[in-house]
Amino acid sequence: MEIFYTKDSLQKHLKILxxxxxxxxxxxxxxxxHKGHLSLLEISKQQTDISVCTIFVNPTQFTNADDLKNYPRPIKTDIAKLKTADCDVLFMPGIEEMYAANEQWHIELGDLEHLLEGKFRPGHYQGVTQIVYKLFTLVEPDKAFFGQKDYQQFLVINKMVEIFRLPIKLVMCPILREPDGLAMSSRNIHLSAEEHQNALILSRALWYIKDSFNGETLKDLLNKGRDMITAQNGVELEYFEVADAETLRPTNEQTAHIVALTAAKVGSTRLIDNMILR
Structure with a gap:
């Protein structure tokens, strides 16, 4: 695995390839x-000749300074995992390599920026699109791979690709879950054993919605799902919604593509999850 720390050195290497x-x-x-990230790499290796993984804790997408400060950074362990997974190229730039002083960025993302995650994390998706655009124009990949767990992020990045007419195919990869159903996340390491058990209510509520989808009204399903989560000790629900899978606007039973999404704080750790219903 080749490791690069500067944009120039990475571009020179990729140009040859x-x-x-x-x-x-x-x-x-x-x-x-975690295994969820490595599953993206595995799919990339199946679909492309060279797989480039980037590791960069992007400051512009954090709306909470403490969240940025406390974000885990096990670099040595990450490198070892990528080598074991036969990653071809790793890019690990510093902040100064990716951002100029007083850099400004804004694109019009429409409703996607303000619904669900956008409501609870204002400005988050501007930061996400800012760094992903930089990586896309730097690497110029044929395909880019993202996890379904960040479902809204995938839609936002797809919107950005459309706005700039980037010749990149986005691939949404399935959520990987722990054996008990908890969606894999870098934040899970912050959960105590008790909090981990409490967090299982998120996937259970989503499975309830999916299993009952054709038998009850969406209103009843939503109320039941929300009640399940709010009844769980140690879990503070932020949202539990069923939405149009392409716009994330409120939906009804007749919509062709439907997704259920939720976010909650378990102890001090914020978790998200979703499940495609149709």
Missing amino acids: KQKGQTIGLVPTMGAL
């Missing part, structure tokens, strides 16, 4: 890698 006709897959991450 592209001249040989090799296709490039990009897996952008903020590190603290």
Whole structure:
């Protein structure tokens, strides 16, 4: 695995590979890698010739300074995992390498920026699109791979690709879960054993919605799902919604593509999860 720390050195390396006709897959991450991240890499390796993983804890997408400060950074462990997974290229820039002083960024993302995650994390998706655009224009991948767990993020990045007409195919990869159902997340390491058990209510509520989807009205399903989560000790519900899978606007039973999404604080750790219903 080749490791690069500067944009210039990475671009020079990738230019040689592209001249040989090799296709490039990009897996952008903020590190603290788990099996979910590695599954993205595995899919990239199946679909492209060269897989590039990036590790960069992006400051512009954090709306809470403490969240940024406390974000896990097990760099040595991450590198070891990527080597074991046969990653081809790792890019690990510093903040100064990716951002100029007083840099400004804003794109019009429409409702996607303000619904659900956007409501609870204002400005978050401007920061996400800012760094992903930088990585896309730097790496110029043929395909980029993202996890379904960050469902709204995938839609936002797809919107950005459309706005700038970038020749990149986005691939949404399935959520990986712990054996008990908890969606894998870099934040799970912050959960105590008791909090981990409490957090299972999120996937249970989503499975309830999915299993009951064709038998009850959406209103009844939503009320039941919300009641399940709010009744769980140690869990503070932020949202539990069923939405149009393409716009994330409120939906009804007739919508062709539907997704259920939830976010909650378990102790001091914020978790998100979702499940595609149709």
